[in-house]
Amino acid sequence: MSLSLAILAAAPFADLAAIDAQVAQFTGAPAGEEGGAVRPVDRRLRLQDCEAMLDLRWNTASRQTVVVQCPDTDGWRIFVPVRSVSVAAQAEKQVPVVNRGDSVAIAVAGRGFSVSQPGEALESGSAGDWIRVRKAGEGRRQSGDTLRALVVRPGLVRLSLP
Structure with a gap:
């Protein structure tokens, strides 16, 4: 029993602040602000450290939740709720920043x-x-x-x- 506890204690966990930063970069807004995560990732989570780059995507076309996934073999996936954006801000955000041929x-x-x-x-x-x-x-x-x-x-x- 003590060996398994020692192994669990030594297991590296994902940096939750880094996940928050990636979600903020993905959404274009920091946590707590319009268009950003509703709140930072729960600090009680003990997610396995991911060897590969995290995969972030919108869960649905309505952009209410960001899926953060560790693509490792024994990876994990969390859903981060996003604070809704006003119609005016959403229209502004939809402006392409990369155009065809760029x-x-x-x-x-x-x-x-x-x-x-x-x-x-x-x-x-x-x-x-x-x-x-x-x-x-x-x-x-x-x-x-x-x-x-x-x-x-x-x-x-x-x-x-x-």
């Missing part, structure tokens, strides 16, 4: 590494939208050569690691 940096990051390369947006999108992109200089290729990436900010999209 040059973008395609980034991918994981534990201990970060890589980016130039690319081209094949669709327009707002921050938090998933769009199709391709590597720069690819020209017209087949549909299998395109990637789906998350719009982070103007000129930057992020790939999700499997």
Whole structure:
């Protein structure tokens, strides 16, 4: 029994403040503010530290909840409720920050590494939208050569690691 307690005590847990920061970046607003998480992630959670980059996505088209998922084999998933946005603010937020044909940096990051390369947006999108992109200089290729990436900010999209 004491051995299992020692193992549990030594197990690294996910940094909940870092998860809050990623949710804020994804939604474009800090926790507690309109459009951000209703509240920070519950500090009582003991989530296994994730080796891969976290995957964040909207749970539904209504954008009321962000799904935060650890894609590791024994990963976890939490749902973070989002504070609703006024109609005027929502219309402003829907403005594309990346337009079709724009040059973008395609980034991918994981534990201990970060890589980016130039690319081209094949669709327009707002921050938090998933769009199709391709590597720069690819020209017209087949549909299998395109990637789906998350719009982070103007000129930057992020790939999700499997």
